[in-house]
Amino acid sequence: MAMKPVTFTLNGLAKAAFTEDGQNLLDFLRRGVGDMAPKYGCGQGGCGACTVLLDGVPHLSCLTLAETVEGRRVDTASGLAGATISPLQEAFMDRFAAQCGYCTPGMLMAATALLAKNPRPNRDEVIEAISGNICRCTGYEPIIAAILDVAEGRVGA
Amino acid sequence: MAVTVETHGALADAARAMAGGGTYMGGGTVLMRGVNDGSVQGRLLRSTDPALRAIRATGDGFTLGAGVTMADVLASRDLEFLHPVARVIGGPQVRAMATVGGNLFAPHPYGDFATALLALGARVVPAAGGSPRPLDDILRDRARPHLLAAIEVPRPRDARAFGFLKVSRVKPKGVSVLSIAAHLPRDGGRLRNVRVSYGAMGPAPLRAVSVEQVLEGQSLDPATIARAAQVAAEGLDPPTDPISSGWYRREVVGVHLKRLLERMA
Ligand SMILES: Cc1cc2nc3c(=O)[nH]c(=O)nc-3n(C[C@H](O)[C@H](O)[C@H](O)COP(=O)(O)OP(=O)(O)OC[C@H]3O[C@@H](n4cnc5c(N)ncnc54)[C@H](O)[C@@H]3O)c2cc1C
Numbered sequence: 001m002a003m004k005p006v007t008f009t010l011n012g013l014a015k016a017a018f019t020e021d022g023q024n025l026l027d028f029l030r031r032g033v034g035d036m037a038p039k040y041g042c043g044q045g046g047c048g049a050c051t052v053l054l055d056g057v058p059h060l061s062c063l064t065l066a067e068t069v070e071g072r073r074v075d076t077a078s079g080l081a082g083a084t085i086s087p088l089q090e091a092f093m094d095r096f097a098a099q100c101g102y103c104t105p106g107m108l109m110a111a112t113a114l115l116a117k118n119p120r121p122n123r124d125e126v127i128e129a130i131s132g133n134i135c136r137c138t139g140y141e142p143i144i145a146a147i148l149d150v151a152e153g154r155v156g157a
Numbered sequence: 158m159a160v161t162v163e164t165h166g167a168l169a170d171a172a173r174a175m176a177g178g179g180t181y182m183g184g185g186t187v188l189m190r191g192v193n194d195g196s197v198q199g200r201l202l203r204s205t206d207p208a209l210r211a212i213r214a215t216g217d218g219f220t221l222g223a224g225v226t227m228a229d230v231l232a233s234r235d236l237e238f239l240h241p242v243a244r245v246i247g248g249p250q251v252r253a254m255a256t257v258g259g260n261l262f263a264p265h266p267y268g269d270f271a272t273a274l275l276a277l278g279a280r281v282v283p284a285a286g287g288s289p290r291p292l293d294d295i296l297r298d299r300a301r302p303h304l305l306a307a308i309e310v311p312r313p314r315d316a317r318a319f320g321f322l323k324v325s326r327v328k329p330k331g332v333s334v335l336s337i338a339a340h341l342p343r344d345g346g347r348l349r350n351v352r353v354s355y356g357a358m359g360p361a362p363l364r365a366v367s368v369e370q371v372l373e374g375q376s377l378d379p380a381t382i383a384r385a386a387q388v389a390a391e392g393l394d395p396p397t398d399p400i401s402s403g404w405y406r407r408e409v410v411g412v413h414l415k416r417l418l419e420r421m422a
Pocket residue numbers: 044045046180181182183184185186187188189223224245246247248251254255256257258259260261262263266267268269270303304305306331332333
């Protein structure tokens with residue numbers, strides 16, 4: 001099996017690791033680099049649990065060849081918190097937007113990309129932004145409410 | 158995992174390499190599933206050729222590189238007539254990755270964008286060179302490898318001339334029960350050079366020939382629309398899959414065609 005070196009930026013830090021031919025980015029991040037935030041839900045593109053940002057844009061890491069991130073910026077939910085958790089994470093806690101939590105890293109990244117592009121989204125825009133992410137626990141309303149809390153400046157209220 | 162990935166800077170090099178066998182990967186939203194479950198094996202060829210992502214205006218329309226994504230289409234003001242199509246393909250993550258070229262070869266029930274391009278009379282530009290070919294030819298024979306460089310898309314005669322409708326069970330994102338696209342240019346109130354196409358109504362997107370025959374030369378009045386709806390399923394044997402039975406697709410296609418035509422009248 002051919003191994004290929006990949007250098008990229010992960011959550012603001014330079015990284016270098018080897019990928020196997022045909023390895024997807026999700027497996028590479030989890031097994032190769034040790035970032036366990038993106039989750040394996042289906043490996044088929046259907047659930048969004050593996051969502052990461054590539055150069056700021058949400059992508060499904062299970063359907064992305066790891067070698068294609070060479071020279072690019074990858075952001076995962078591991079990078080959201082600094083010394084304290086981010087406002088978006090705080091809003092997810094306040095609104096009980098995570099129950100089992102499996103979808104949460106993907107939801108957070110879909111919402112992060114939305115808020116970066118459109119800091120004041122309306123409800124329909126929030127729904128559209130998370131339409132590629134499945135949650136089997138919350139019924140979505142708490143997640144939508146959490147994202148709108150950040151958009152409308154209510155975090156921590 | 159017995160996959161080897163070869164990336165070529167120039168698409169022409171990928172085309173030459175493909176002569177030795179292998180599968181071309183666009184955005185990978187279909188192919189990577191097979192890589193993940195082991196059903197896709199052998200050589201995977203990719204290209205980072207910037208021409209693949211280019212959108213160029215031409216005299217009567219646009220040339221889209223085969224690697225243009227649904228998100229690229231949505232970011233282009235020129236391609237506004239295709240926004241209703243690109244917007245209903247997958248969620249945002251899929252749209253950032255899914256290419257126009259890949260959509261032409263995506264298996265049933267996928268191919269919503271191909272359905273729209275078929276109604277618009279698009280032509281495909283082979284990567285190996287040679288003259289552009291009607292998309293109809295490619296869709297009739299998808300099993301043969303045809304590496305494509307670009308797709309030439311004629312601009313609809315006017316905003317009212319082109320319509321698209323997708324029926325899915327899961328909203329806002331869901332795969333097709335069926336999709337319908339219609340290009341209905343009018344000449345003195347009469348429809349001329351009508352093209353109507355269906356997605357998910359056969360093994361690949363196809364022309365609704367009986368509907369086109371009913372509409373051609375007519376005005377889009379309630380009687381014509383009713384006649385078109387009557388023949389909507391003529392000659393079709395749509396597949397049964399977990400989304401819908403073939404029987405249901407045949408039953409409802411006329412209703413949805415009528416709705417689309419009424420919207421365009
Ligand atoms: C969750 C999810 C939802 C989806 N929803 C939809 C939907 O609503 N509607 C829809 O139509 N599709 C849908 N798809 C399917 C798919 O994303 C799209 O059809 C997409 O456009 C395929 O393009 P791709 O570049 O990802 O294809 P790839 O996976 O790269 O390739 C698909 C096929 O096309 C061939 N191919 C790719 N590029 C070329 C080229 N330049 N020349 C010749 N052959 C080429 C490949 O060899 C392969 O056979 C969905 C997929 C997922 C995972």
